[in-house]
Amino acid sequence: MSNQLIKFFNLTGLTWFVPIVKIAAGENPMLQARQLFLIMGVPIIAFVFFLGAWSFSASKVNTSLGTIPDPADVWHEAGGLVDEHYVEKQKQIDYYHRQEERVAKAKAEDPNAEIKVRPYNGKPTYLDQICTSLITVFTGFILATLVAVPLGLLCGMSPVINTAINPLIQIFKPVSPLAWLPIVTLVVSAAYVTTDDSWFEKSFITSAITVTFCSLWPTLINTAVGVASIDKDLVNVAKVLRLGWATQIRKIVIPSSLPYIFTGMRLSLGVGWMVLIAAEMLA
């Protein structure tokens, strides 16, 4: 069990948790604490140094247009944004409360009265927007993975398809999200008609699809490379056993290219984040 957890954390890049799992499994706590310090403490110390350098250098930059905020300012402002969020949430609760009272009152006066219930339409706060961004980026990322992994498997397994698709990959990989956006907007606006009770907003779909287009390339390329570099001996074993097509993919191709696929997915997620801001700003 603990072995599998460790493998999972290593594979997903969450190496911070490995020593904790090992301590829980009863391995030498001193040794693991040292390990924990190495992979967790050292980055924290480095981060503290960075904050120090930031606040020192920020106070030195003094232009006619203003100064660069130092960490303390940023912290203060972030606190303000969080407060604002709670204030806004309280307003929303109060609004629904008042509406309920009004509805109850109207019903008491006239049971057949037609009462309109309106949703609260205050402005979304920063925390709400962060949630929206997270959902958008993950939607785009999942879509990208669903497209890129099968396509990558295909490219890796067939040299013909690989040479056919490779120029397209090279052309589309560096295309900026700002270039994708008008095309995606055009298609989404025409194809997807929103009403009051539709599931997704148009801007959400547009930015998610833009994220997909920009972030699917690392996964695609890595998967193709991973599949193409499967150990020749294992391929020979599959040939000797005359493994069927599906079995070959399931039992040999996917397990042996999994590390590459995960690396590609990690890179894709990074690209997705970078692209997201541009896409959401304009969508």
Next chain:
Amino acid sequence: MFAFTGHPSASAKQPPQTVSESGTVLLELSGVGKEYSEGNKDTQVLDNINLCIREGEFIAIVGFSGSGKTTLISAIAGLIQPDRGKILKNGKVITAPGPDRGVVFQNYSLMPWLTVYENVALAVDEIFKDWPADKRRVHAEKYVRMVSLGAARDKKPSELSGGMRQRVNVACALAANPDILLLDEPLSALDALTRGMLQDEILQIWEQEKKTVILITNDVDEAIYMADRVIPLNPGPNATLGPDFVVNIERPRNRTELNHNQTFKKCRADITQYLMNISMEKAGQTIL
């Protein structure tokens, strides 16, 4: 005690060997040649290979490294196609790899993400698809135990020693119930002690299962100890098979006694002498 079916001094081109002893011919190679081309330069790896193997035989092919041994076994396995000549199994031309020819590769070709049992089961499940799950499980477990890995059943290959990994390979190959077992230098990466143990185990399994075995090796002692017939592969390029050296030593052979056995000594001296001579000859040719 000792019979030569060819003459060590014979020229490289030999007629196909005639089958005089009993037993049906299982595998027949006639005039097999294979070349690799690089640019406009062709390298002839194998040239005019003629070989006849009867059912139940244990054949060893010895040769220097780089003499084309792996190419030969890949051709028999069907992983590569010869450029010239024919390879017939039961009278049919071999065109593709198949489970009737089990291969044990030199480097332990196991799926690193599967356990010992799962590696064997992968072969069993594919080849005996129509068996019920229970029967397949029993079959796979039988072969895991046969190579004495019952205790390591649920271990991953990375947790095993080289010898154990090679045993798993043997189990995988045998579990597919092949007609011929092709062993491509299966023991050359192992230490001497493990090597000896595995030789005995393979022999034991061979006695039990009565499979035809082709063993590729660079160790003359190993070849003589294990095989009925030892055939040297003359060093490549243009590798051809040398004459047969039939090993007439009673089975089961005893390793310690063998060192004092006159037949064994003579056999070893003859084969070594032959290989040395032919390699000198080849070296002379390349200088000229």
